[in-house]
Amino acid sequence: MKHAVLLCSCGGTLNIDFKNLKKRLDCEVFTFDYLCWDAVANHARTLIERENVDKILICCTAKKKKLKVLFKDFEPEFLNIRELCGWVHDRRSATEKTLGIIKSKLVSMDFKPEKYIKNVGSNVLIVGDVPAAVEIADLLKKIANVRLLSSLPLHSENIEIICGNIIRVKGELGNFVVEYNPNPVIYDRCILCGACAKICPLSTVSYGGQFGIDMNACNRCGECVKICPTNAISFERETEKIKATHVVFIGIKPEIRKRGIYVLDSIGALSELINDLGEVELIRWLKVHTEKCASGKSRFRGCDICKDVCSHGAIMLEDRPVVDYASCVGCAACQSVCPTYVFEAPSLQISAIEALLDVDLTPKVVLFACRHSAELMEKVGMNHMKYFPVLPLIVDHLTAVSDVHVLAAFDRGADGVILMGCKECLNSLSKMYVLDFVKEWLDVFGMGDRLLLISADENYAISDFIKDVNLFCSGLKPIKESMGEKADLSGSKRDNLIQLAGSFTRKFGNPAPFYGEKYPFASIRVSESCTLCNACSVMCPVNAIKKEENRLLFNYSRCIACNLCQQAYPEKSISVMRIVDILRLAKDEYEKVFETEVIYCKGCGRPFISRAMGKKVWDIVSTANLEEFSFVDLIELVKYCNRCRSMIIAKKMAGLDNESV
Amino acid sequence: MAKYVFAFNPELCIGCRACEIACKQHNDLPVGIKLRNVYTFESGKFPKPELRFVTISCFHCSDPPCMKACPMDAIFQREDGIVLVDESKCIGCGYCLYACPFGAPTFKSSDALGSKGTMRKYTFCYDRIDKGLKPACATVCITGALIAGSAEEVSRIKKEMAASKLANTL
Numbered sequence: 001m002k003h004a005v006l007l008c009s010c011g012g013t014l015n016i017d018f019k020n021l022k023k024r025l026d027c028e029v030f031t032f033d034y035l036c037w038d039a040v041a042n043h044a045r046t047l048i049e050r051e052n053v054d055k056i057l058i059c060c061t062a063k064k065k066k067l068k069v070l071f072k073d074f075e076p077e078f079l080n081i082r083e084l085c086g087w088v089h090d091r092r093s094a095t096e097k098t099l100g101i102i103k104s105k106l107v108s109m110d111f112k113p114e115k116y117i118k119n120v121g122s123n124v125l126i127v128g129d130v131p132a133a134v135e136i137a138d139l140l141k142k143i144a145n146v147r148l149l150s151s152l153p154l155h156s157e158n159i160e161i162i163c164g165n166i167i168r169v170k171g172e173l174g175n176f177v178v179e180y181n182p183n184p185v186i187y188d189r190c191i192l193c194g195a196c197a198k199i200c201p202l203s204t205v206s207y208g209g210q211f212g213i214d215m216n217a218c219n220r221c222g223e224c225v226k227i228c229p230t231n232a233i234s235f236e237r238e239t240e241k242i243k244a245t246h247v248v249f250i251g252i253k254p255e256i257r258k259r260g261i262y263v264l265d266s267i268g269a270l271s272e273l274i275n276d277l278g279e280v281e282l283i284r285w286l287k288v289h290t291e292k293c294a295s296g297k298s299r300f301r302g303c304d305i306c307k308d309v310c311s312h313g314a315i316m317l318e319d320r321p322v323v324d325y326a327s328c329v330g331c332a333a334c335q336s337v338c339p340t341y342v343f344e345a346p347s348l349q350i351s352a353i354e355a356l357l358d359v360d361l362t363p364k365v366v367l368f369a370c371r372h373s374a375e376l377m378e379k380v381g382m383n384h385m386k387y388f389p390v391l392p393l394i395v396d397h398l399t400a401v402s403d404v405h406v407l408a409a410f411d412r413g414a415d416g417v418i419l420m421g422c423k424e425c426l427n428s429l430s431k432m433y434v435l436d437f438v439k440e441w442l443d444v445f446g447m448g449d450r451l452l453l454i455s456a457d458e459n460y461a462i463s464d465f466i467k468d469v470n471l472f473c474s475g476l477k478p479i480k481e482s483m484g485e486k487a488d489l490s491g492s493k494r495d496n497l498i499q500l501a502g503s504f505t506r507k508f509g510n511p512a513p514f515y516g517e518k519y520p521f522a523s524i525r526v527s528e529s530c531t532l533c534n535a536c537s538v539m540c541p542v543n544a545i546k547k548e549e550n551r552l553l554f555n556y557s558r559c560i561a562c563n564l565c566q567q568a569y570p571e572k573s574i575s576v577m578r579i580v581d582i583l584r585l586a587k588d589e590y591e592k593v594f595e596t597e598v599i600y601c602k603g604c605g606r607p608f609i610s611r612a613m614g615k616k617v618w619d620i621v622s623t624a625n626l627e628e629f630s631f632v633d634l635i636e637l638v639k640y641c642n643r644c645r646s647m648i649i650a651k652k653m654a655g656l657d658n659e660s661v
Numbered sequence: 662m663a664k665y666v667f668a669f670n671p672e673l674c675i676g677c678r679a680c681e682i683a684c685k686q687h688n689d690l691p692v693g694i695k696l697r698n699v700y701t702f703e704s705g706k707f708p709k710p711e712l713r714f715v716t717i718s719c720f721h722c723s724d725p726p727c728m729k730a731c732p733m734d735a736i737f738q739r740e741d742g743i744v745l746v747d748e749s750k751c752i753g754c755g756y757c758l759y760a761c762p763f764g765a766p767t768f769k770s771s772d773a774l775g776s777k778g779t780m781r782k783y784t785f786c787y788d789r790i791d792k793g794l795k796p797a798c799a800t801v802c803i804t805g806a807l808i809a810g811s812a813e814e815v816s817r818i819k820k821e822m823a824a825s826k827l828a829n830t831l
Contacts, residue, residue: 533756617759617760620730
């Protein structure tokens, strides 16, 4: 894929050496002075058309909308080198920084999620018992199928009204199931005589086209049930379900918030709903490798680390995780926490970090920022305020930055890392273990002061940003250009962490282990009661436990602390202890955790069972009441391995047991 | 409830392995897993050598040791004597494999000391039994070496066969 970069000097105001840049970028580079002017932009377009370019990176965000339309055939990406570089640093630093962020952006441009159109239908269920609900239902009737679920009877000529109390909503956009308790008055049987309304001592029965009982006020005295001439009232009705593609709440707060569930408290919510009717464009942000999931086996629940991290209600962890793409925004929080790489999101590439750091600055500081908080840096640029040339990597959501990314930055030559996020991102991050994990990791290497977290909420001013960044960077001593190889970070998350553990220990010495209840790392201890059965090795979803002749082997580097072995072990002899030991992580080796005496088959001479298990089995067989097998000695039979056993019994059946074969 | 049993007469078996194949087909078994095995034995001496065939599988014992050994209570015995395993409860520990005197439980790979996966075993085709049919293996046996059914039925068939054999020889 051929890329081109359009650079604009913004009328020569940028303090950047474009010639130098052009030399060091290995793709087509075009430089302009006034790219945002129509004549120049059109000229740029002709130049690009001549070069057969697939994708372009426009380093000018001044008139983004206009350029986006003009260059729409080239899938343009934009980068602000004016406020981020050219206006805020000296010429050399600004040039290096620009080079870094352009290279990094060029890498990440190739990773785009797949978009698709889905017809979700337009079967709207409105939940609410205020008269406004009927009005809105009438309004929406023109563009969708509308039904109304209301706890009180409401008058309406045109709308189907279901009288009942909502319990819960399940499902996703286009496929919701709403459970509700129907009103005790059975509409089919009711003859609208009104006897119930007259007799009710608490006046809870109201009329609105049909009769209904206000279940919040009713004390279930049963008077109405007695008086009803057609037995149309029952307090023992079963819960019912309605299917809907969209659920709209009016005057009630839903339990869950996700796409497809709307709370009509503003015009914005109404337009969101109308936008989501019929065909909608969805983005498949994630590839889900369900076969790698360690959520459980054989009725035991294992890892549930992704359960609560999704702030958008897009992951439902039932037996295996299910992703609702309509609600998913690609924040990649699930990818950041999952130890077995079930979720694959294109949000942040390690190669982009590598490209960013391939510049000549000392010290090199990477600033991971979410899109919201990055606006702060643009404000700084607008004011032409100088600060230390940190290398920004702007992601949509800060949750995409996992422990591996931060550690990879250090491995690839960063001297410090700053994480800057908006309130929402930091809130999501607080539900994840990764940030604490990285901090502890760096602490044990004595590098705790090389990580800075900036919470860029509404009170955070641009002067605070400059102060914090300058203070952090001025205190950083560059890490010596290290000996030893760099880590190979092309694998899955755990592979990468093992590699990083190796490279960190080579470069920065041997760290002490640390504890953490939420980190997916554990060691196992096997007690003497182990009978060397196969349960743990079968249950382990990541092959961290393996059996070999008379030994049980364990690989600490692969264990994700899912606890399945501890739960499913028949002898209860495995205990799982959470601990992070980076030295051990780096080894990626199987080590012996248990050894016992084994019995050898009387026939073929191969080892087949541990002595402890053999005793158990003999006890069971010797007490079994098996008269039908009086023609064989069962106790003798279990001294043979399972293959020899079936052979012996077959020979017996063939009447050949006395002959040599 | 009637107890289900099967009977095997090695003198009638011709080693065609139809029972093995019917079992694989009916249970849709993957490569490498057989719930019914046919063994071939050479016997006799020159000039009268002989081949003998035996088909065996789970015997559905009256007091199954595998069921007693199972730590997860995944193995159970139905009222009609059929012993089954609930694979969703199985943790693959292999106790049943070692407790069974006949080596009937089958795993994805059951090397000595290292079985993998959850247990499967001969089910007596309980799904066919429930429909009033015979197990797949017994249905396809062309010589009548393998017969299955309720205890009375099997003993009746055995008697009939013995009688007809007697009639033939007379």
